[in-house]
Amino acid sequence: MAGELLGQVVIVTGAGRGIGRAVAGELAAAGARVVLVARTRADLARAAEEIGEDRATPVAGDVTDEATAAAAIARAQEWGGRLDAVVNNAGVGWRGATHEMPVDAWRRLMDVNLTGVFLFTRAALPVMVAQQRGHIVNIASGAGRAGMAGAAAYSASKFGVIGFTEAVGLEVRETGVKVSVVEPGSVQTTFSERAARWDWALQPDDVARVVRAVLATGPNVWIREAFVTPRGRARGRRPGRRRHRARPLARLPPPGTSRESGRRCSRRRSQERPWSQTTVPRNRPDRGRSRTSDGSA
Numbered sequence: 669m670a671g672e673l674l675g676q677v678v679i680v681t682g683a684g685r686g687i688g689r690a691v692a693g694e695l696a697a698a699g700a701r702v703v704l705v706a707r708t709r710a711d712l713a714r715a716a717e718e719i720g721e722d723r724a725t726p727v728a729g730d731v732t733d734e735a736t737a738a739a740a741i742a743r744a745q746e747w748g749g750r751l752d753a754v755v756n757n758a759g760v761g762w763r764g765a766t767h768e769m770p771v772d773a774w775r776r777l778m779d780v781n782l783t784g785v786f787l788f789t790r791a792a793l794p795v796m797v798a799q800q801r802g803h804i805v806n807i808a809s810g811a812g813r814a815g816m817a818g819a820a821a822y823s824a825s826k827f828g829v830i831g832f833t834e835a836v837g838l839e840v841r842e843t844g845v846k847v848s849v850v851e852p853g854s855v856q857t858t859f860s861e862r863a864a865r866w867d868w869a870l871q872p873d874d875v876a877r878v879v880r881a882v883l884a885t886g887p888n889v890w891i892r893e894a895f896v897t898p899r900g901r902a903r904g905r906r907p908g909r910r911r912h913r914a915r916p917l918a919r920l921p922p923p924g925t926s927r928e929s930g931r932r933c934s935r936r937r938s939q940e941r942p943w944s945q946t947t948v949p950r951n952r953p954d955r956g957r958s959r960t961s962d963g964s965a
């Protein structure tokens with residue numbers, strides 16, 4: 669086995685399927701041994717068997733549980749003899765109108781998408797700082813660069829992952845540890861029923877190759893952020909068509925009607941608009957550039 673990650677030991681969360689499964693396979697192909705974390709034991713067993721049990725080992729658990737992070741670090745050190753990197757990939761989504769989102773669903777999403785990243789980072793950093801080497805790669809989303817209508821909690825969590833990555837990366841910069849974020853646009857996975865139909869989107873292997881490249885850089889190179897989107901747009905999408913129709917918003921007053929009185933009012937004040945059509949101030953060109961145009965998940 670040869671490869672640019674030869675001998676390294678990497679923890680990948682959410683490795684049972686989708687992007688995480690592809691990342692685990694790609695890193696193993698680059699010579700790494702991988703610790704696979706997810707809740708579904710059958711997915712982990714299948715992934716470990718496919719990758720090769722000398723190259724992959726499962727740790728079943730929830731990333732919101734501190735014990736899962738501790739178990740994954742311990743497994744990396746006992747089974748692999750070292751810890752070189754963590755890929756924080758496990759994540760969940762929620763679509764719908766913000767005012768109809770159950771508080772429990774908000775808390776659960778933040779727990780998985782943001783606290784899970786924190787817990788694995790918190791568990792890995794003492795090891796990495798002590799050895800003055802290591803790399804944490806967090807999987808955010810295009811929805812963490814531009815707010816996505818109908819997915820406010822998800823967007824907020826992914827904005828959080830990007831900010832957390834930047835802050836921790838600067839915090840440990842002088843210790844030899846790197847912290848990076850990969851922000852995929854739409855990827856065809858089982859993340860949602862919609863995502864499973866996106867044959868125009870990125871494939872999990874596309875994202876996996878980016879993660880491999882981010883990890884394979886030399887000691888003096890730090891790729892802080894990689895924003896990766898499908899080259900083209902979804903087939904069949906009409907320009908200007910409203911893309912994020914959160915079903916419950918249909919119960920709000922129709923466009924052009926004031927919420928309080930039901931009277932007609934200006935489009936600017938009353939109409940819900942998807943983020944892709946939001947006006948960008950002319951004096952903030954940087955904001956305009958950061959917007960995704962592909963309905964990223």
Ligand SMILES: NC(=O)c1ccc[n+]([C@@H]2O[C@H](COP(=O)([O-])OP(=O)(O)OC[C@H]3O[C@@H](n4cnc5c(N)ncnc54)[C@H](OP(=O)(O)O)[C@@H]3O)[C@@H](O)[C@H]2O)c1
Binds near residue numbers: 807810853
């Ligand atoms: N698909 C997209 O379009 C897209 C775009 C940009 C970013 N992303 C991000 O990429 C990451 C992976 O997405 P995906 O599309 O590959 O999703 P996916 O196909 O649904 O896979 C998610 C993986 O995470 C695991 N997971 C979920 N909750 C977990 C928890 N609480 N503890 C441990 N593992 C958990 C799942 O396994 P179990 O359910 O068995 O635990 C599964 O292995 C997510 O962070 C997502 O936000 C996705």
